[in-house]
Amino acid sequence: MLDPKLLRHEIEKTAAALALRGVTLDVDRIASLETQRKALEIATQELQHTRNSQSKLIGQAKAKGEDVAPLMQTVNELSDKLKTSEERLKEIQEALNSIYWSIPNIPHVSVPVGASEKDNQEIRQWGNPTTFDFIPKDHVELGEGLSQMDFTSAGKISGARFVVLSNKLARLQRAIAQFMLDLHTQEHGYVEMYVPYLVKKESLFGTGQLPKFYDDLFHVTGDQKLSLIPTAEVPLTNLSADTLYENAQLPIKLVAQTPCFRSEAGSYGKDTRGMIRQHQFEKVELVQIVRPEDSYQALEELTGHAEKVLQLLQLPYRVVALCTADLGFASSKTYDLEVWIPSQKMYREISSCSNFETFHARRMMARYRNPETQKTDYVHTLNGSGLAVGRTLVAIIENYQDKRGRIRIPDVLLPYMSGIELID
RNA sequence: GGAGAGGUGGCUGAGCGGUUGAAAGCGGCGGUCUUGAAAACCGUUGAGGGGUAUCCCCCCUCCCAGGGUUCGAAUCCCUGCCUCUCCGCCA
Numbered sequence: 001m002l003d004p005k006l007l008r009h010e011i012e013k014t015a016a017a018l019a020l021r022g023v024t025l026d027v028d029r030i031a032s033l034e035t036q037r038k039a040l041e042i043a044t045q046e047l048q049h050t051r052n053s054q055s056k057l058i059g060q061a062k063a064k065g066e067d068v069a070p071l072m073q074t075v076n077e078l079s080d081k082l083k084t085s086e087e088r089l090k091e092i093q094e095a096l097n098s099i100y101w102s103i104p105n106i107p108h109v110s111v112p113v114g115a116s117e118k119d120n121q122e123i124r125q126w127g128n129p130t131t132f133d134f135i136p137k138d139h140v141e142l143g144e145g146l147s148q149m150d151f152t153s154a155g156k157i158s159g160a161r162f163v164v165l166s167n168k169l170a171r172l173q174r175a176i177a178q179f180m181l182d183l184h185t186q187e188h189g190y191v192e193m194y195v196p197y198l199v200k201k202e203s204l205f206g207t208g209q210l211p212k213f214y215d216d217l218f219h220v221t222g223d224q225k226l227s228l229i230p231t232a233e234v235p236l237t238n239l240s241a242d243t244l245y246e247n248a249q250l251p252i253k254l255v256a257q258t259p260c261f262r263s264e265a266g267s268y269g270k271d272t273r274g275m276i277r278q279h280q281f282e283k284v285e286l287v288q289i290v291r292p293e294d295s296y297q298a299l300e301e302l303t304g305h306a307e308k309v310l311q312l313l314q315l316p317y318r319v320v321a322l323c324t325a326d327l328g329f330a331s332s333k334t335y336d337l338e339v340w341i342p343s344q345k346m347y348r349e350i351s352s353c354s355n356f357e358t359f360h361a362r363r364m365m366a367r368y369r370n371p372e373t374q375k376t377d378y379v380h381t382l383n384g385s386g387l388a389v390g391r392t393l394v395a396i397i398e399n400y401q402d403k404r405g406r407i408r409i410p411d412v413l414l415p416y417m418s419g420i421e422l423i424d
Numbered sequence: 425g426g427a428g429a430g431g432u433g434g435c436u437g438a439g440c441g442g443u444u445g446a447a448a449g450c451g452g453c454g455g456u457c458u459u460g461a462a463a464a465c466c467g468u469u470g471a472g473g474g475g476u477a478u479c480c481c482c483c484c485u486c487c488c489a490g491g492g493u494u495c496g497a498a499u500c501c502c503u504g505c506c507u508c509u510c511c512g513c514c515a
Contacts, residue, residue, distance in 0.1 A: 004473095038474080038475090041473085041474060041475090041484085042474070042475070042483090042484095044484080045474065045475085045483060045484045045485090046483080046484090048483085048484060048485085049482095049483060049484070051495080051496085052484090052496080054495070054496090055442075055494095055495050055496040056442070056443070056496080057495095058442080058495055058496070059441095059442035059443085059495090059496070060442080060443085062442075063442080068495080071495075072495050073495095074495090075495045075496085076495065078495090079495080200505090243434095244434055244471085245434090246434070246451090246452080365472095367471095369434080369452085374452085374453070374469090376471075376472095
């Protein structure tokens, strides 16, 4: 959520900033609602003030044993007026809120301006696309060839967009996740967390999945209205909901490996083959809660932490700064990491690292005490995949294949594979 | 599943329906003392919003959430959510 002050006092400027990401703000409607809000709020507060002071007088008069009937009469006359005024104000505020909740974050000045994902900017590239002296297969062909990746069985059990892994390939996926967790906790200073996979709607609201993206999630039926997490960002970031941190407690750096569940509504026909886009996948997620002045430095670091995984795995990748049009709803700035997928001869997203500034914090009421002013300010929140485990598995399978269709285990994963050096 | 207790400020924890936005303690901040620090002592210290227009004041809202009763609710009633204790069951 944006700062309402931006929409009250700097609406034209805000609209211009949002226009960069292709969002049109209904300036006239907002301005008109705000005018009404202001008038009604002042009127309501005056009525409340009168009621409060009159009621207080009744109390005092009663204590002295005086007749309170005339006073009660005047207060009674107020109550109807007050009630309608309060109700009207509530309506206006709800109308404004429903607009405000649906306004995306403002892009940071450093975000490249663009009209579509084609305008995303490559920041740097690491390694070179893997070369082969044979025609490389895709991960489906390889996995099925090894009889360790089974989409047919998954389809039988659960339907499309699921997979069954077995034997050494299942083991490799576990090794990948372990390796990532160890790296981030031991080298990058994150605290490992185990968190719920089912969350309340308030949590989804806090991190911006609701109200706008209800259909992208799986919701459980029954008395308990819970939803499956689409990313560990939701439970991790919401740990700071309704919290007022002392300055010294920041920054907070958390990492968790969780399954992620996405309905992939609206992506019919995209990546239907293979493990690229699944209803369920594993991800190691990084989350940081930081002081506002530190957040852009933190974004660079966090992105670096995710990159380190790819570097150690010797997987070629590039870093892309998303342009204004491609930025996620809640993000001020996002770097995508894209790993080389030989079968597709292109880089595919494997991590997305974002600074949300106060967008989540404002929704969640996550604040800290500013030591300069002694006042409370919203914290900045960031997150990034470190990395998507399923897609990392795909990248390893394809980049480490040999011409007989076997998969070599990357060196850094060998300690996690108890002697297995080759998947065959 | 059965029985009970409770959710109050950064934290712990009081609070007869009427100067209670809320005692007390801890913590924080400022000061005295000290070469400095600690201790001690003194003072100060809730959040969100609106107005004015700024660091001065005024007002509103907030004691889990949502309803209700009342001139007036942290305090009474209903619903929901959450936590805890005991018994039972159980991975």
